[in-house]
Structures are given as structure tokens and as C-alpha cells.
Amino acid sequence: MSASSTLGTGFGSVVWSASCTVDDLLVAYEPGPADGAGLDVGPGWKRRWTTTWCLDGAELVCPVAELEGVPVGRTRPVRGFSWHPRQGHRPGLELLVSTGRLHGFESLEERRFLRAADFAGSVRDVLSQPFRLRYRAAGRSRTHIPDYLVVTRGGRWLVDVRPLHLVKDVDRPGFVAAAELARTVGWQYSVVAGWRPHVSGAIEALRAEARPMSHLLDLQERMVAVLADGAMPFGDLVRATSFPVMARAHALHLLWHRRIGVDLAEPLGDGSVVALAGGAPR
Incomplete structure (x- = not known):
């Protein structure tokens, strides 16, 4: 972890299950200023940055400036995943009580997030691998696919799940870019790096x-x-x-x-x- 990046530590004395939110349960990775160095957010960036969605079996490319027009409820994961014997992670499908449907996860950490969101997230819908973000940083075109877009009663929440010890230098610009996108369209954004004890x-x-x-x-x-x-x-x-x-x-x-x-x-x-x-x- 870079010196400018920190884990949230503002824990209270009680986390009351009947009224807590997911934010009360998780430990968030907070990108530092250096993580976004070179990010292209100059004039017109909302047109230069694009998101690619899977809509009705076809690709829909939408600039960030027009993102609110995407019919999220009709989209599907932009990237699939598979199982094989030697892979180092555990993918699967999780049935959520709040949606009554199966939702994909690519690791046990992602499954923990789905279960916590199901319990405390006021969830209406969850889309895994929701879109491919194409952005520019340090003069290069880069891509990032967030792990989840969660539709809650309070709005939309963009989420990446990455245990702290697995956060690499190559990940950080994508996190900052996703956070910038979310801020621009009024969504919440979190990088879930762990959970409070117990x-x-x-x-x-x-x-x-x-x-x-x-x-x-x-x-x-x-x-x-x-x-x-x-x-x-x-x-x-x-x-x-x-x-x-x-x-x-x-x-x-x-x-x-x-x-x-x-x-x-x-x-x-x-x-x-x-x-x-x-x-x-x-």
C-alpha cells in the first residue's frame, strides 16, 4: 500500500444490526492523491471517457456524459467468468434474499460482499461486471471493469472488491477513475478491502x-x-x-x-x- 493510501478506521463502539448499513461493516481502501496522477480529467473528459455495456445481447458504448441514459435494468454482465481446476479463486452464483435471483461472484471476498449487501444494503438489484470503463491516464488509454453496480433504495453504488494485500499499483488508477465517474453521475463508490472484526x-x-x-x-x-x-x-x-x-x-x-x-x-x-x-x- 502506498504511503498516501489508507484504510478507513472510524469504528464506533456498537454496530447495531437492525439499523446498520454496509458502510458500517466494511473496511474501505481509500486511494491517495498519487494514485490518480496523470488521470485525464481535462476539459471534455466526460466525452472522451466511455462505458461499454451489454444491452439486449449487443454492446452499447456510452460516454460518461450520457451515462444516466443507460437502461441499467436491461443490461447484463459485460464479462463472463468460468471455472477450472487450477484457478486460484472461487467463482460461483449467490442467491440474494433481496432480489430473489442468482448473482455472480468471482471470489469468496466478492461473495462476502454480496451477503453483506443483501443483509444491510437496502438492495433492489445487483449487476456484476456492469460495464467496461475506458479512460485515459498518463497519456495512455486504459480500461477498468468494476465488480458490481448495486441499485439501492437510496441510489446507485459502484463497488470494487479487493483485499488490501491484493491491491497492486496497476489497480489504483482504475479505482480512481471509477471513483471519478461515480462522483460525476452522483453514485457512491467503494473499494471493499475487508470487514470489521466478527x-x-x-x-x-x-x-x-x-x-x-x-x-x-x-x-x-x-x-x-x-x-x-x-x-x-x-x-x-x-x-x-x-x-x-x-x-x-x-x-x-x-x-x-x-x-x-x-x-x-x-x-x-x-x-x-x-x-x-x-x-x-x-
């Missing part, structure tokens, strides 16, 4: 019970009623029901769907304090 494990546990569940035993409503009297440890909550073993799964379901909350900054276990979504303990 977050990934907690989201994995909650996700295991995100599916629709039977309510025949009224376990969820029983636990919500118990928490109406105040916060308590997770283990005490499930033991307050007639079927503690089954109640554990239902409690995780309530946590995933944000009816109750827990501090994701701490390990998730029987001693974790849970409360109704609006009653985060201080």
Missing part, C-alpha cells in the same frame, strides 16, 4: 436462517413479546420459549430480517445482548 461470521450465521419459516409454534412472536420488556442475552431469549432448540433458528431469522438487533462488533453467541429493532442497548 462481521463476516455473524452474517454467515444469520444468513443460514434467512429463508421463509413456519410460524406454527409462534416462536417468533413469543420472542418479540419477551423482548418488549427489555434487552437480554441471546441464550436467555431462546430459553424463554417452550422449544429453545427450534427458537434459535427463529431468533436468527428475526435478526436477519431486522425485527430484533444485536451488536455485530462483538462475537455472536449466547451472551450477545439482543433487543427489539428500535431498542439498541447503549
Whole structure:
């Protein structure tokens, strides 16, 4: 990492699961001023820089200046990926609860991002490998394909996923170019370099019970009623029901769907304090 590049470290004391955003969970790589040296952002750059999309089976080339006219909902990934025995990464497809569809990932880190966004990102849609950005830096034409374009209730979010130890010098101009594009059209942009301690494990546990569940035993409503009297440890909550073993799964379901909350900054276990979504303990 260059001396001018830093990791975000503004961690608060509590990450309340019922109201957190993905920004509260991730560790972002912040490009430094030197990373964008030589980037061509002189007069007319929005016309010189172009994005290439896959639309209805054909390529659509659109200058950055006209980007808002692209019908993102009809586009497909601009680049595919494949599997083979000796590759050094793990690609696959992830079913998101928020979209009800499968979305591609090219590494386990990208899958972690998809799951975190599914949980806390107010997601409406996700497009992997959304477009190819062609830009100029240091007098040369270069390209960069961001990992995801996420459509949320609050707007659009352009994302690259790159663990810090894998950020190379060749990557940094592309990150700065993507950030400049996003800033110009009013999108958010992030380079996801890691996660806060305990977050990934907690989201994995909650996700295991995100599916629709039977309510025949009224376990969820029983636990919500118990928490109406105040916060308590997770283990005490499930033991307050007639079927503690089954109640554990239902409690995780309530946590995933944000009816109750827990501090994701701490390990998730029987001693974790849970409360109704609006009653985060201080």
C-alpha cells in the first residue's frame, strides 16, 4: 500500500444490526492523491471517457456524459467468468434474499460482499461486471471493469472488491477513475478491502436462517413479546420459549430480517445482548 493510501478506521463502539448499513461493516481502501496522477480529467473528459455495456445481447458504448441514459435494468454482465481446476479463486452464483435471483461472484471476498449487501444494503438489484470503463491516464488509454453496480433504495453504488494485500499499483488508477465517474453521475463508490472484526461470521450465521419459516409454534412472536420488556442475552431469549432448540433458528431469522438487533462488533453467541429493532442497548 502506498504511503498516501489508507484504510478507513472510524469504528464506533456498537454496530447495531437492525439499523446498520454496509458502510458500517466494511473496511474501505481509500486511494491517495498519487494514485490518480496523470488521470485525464481535462476539459471534455466526460466525452472522451466511455462505458461499454451489454444491452439486449449487443454492446452499447456510452460516454460518461450520457451515462444516466443507460437502461441499467436491461443490461447484463459485460464479462463472463468460468471455472477450472487450477484457478486460484472461487467463482460461483449467490442467491440474494433481496432480489430473489442468482448473482455472480468471482471470489469468496466478492461473495462476502454480496451477503453483506443483501443483509444491510437496502438492495433492489445487483449487476456484476456492469460495464467496461475506458479512460485515459498518463497519456495512455486504459480500461477498468468494476465488480458490481448495486441499485439501492437510496441510489446507485459502484463497488470494487479487493483485499488490501491484493491491491497492486496497476489497480489504483482504475479505482480512481471509477471513483471519478461515480462522483460525476452522483453514485457512491467503494473499494471493499475487508470487514470489521466478527462481521463476516455473524452474517454467515444469520444468513443460514434467512429463508421463509413456519410460524406454527409462534416462536417468533413469543420472542418479540419477551423482548418488549427489555434487552437480554441471546441464550436467555431462546430459553424463554417452550422449544429453545427450534427458537434459535427463529431468533436468527428475526435478526436477519431486522425485527430484533444485536451488536455485530462483538462475537455472536449466547451472551450477545439482543433487543427489539428500535431498542439498541447503549
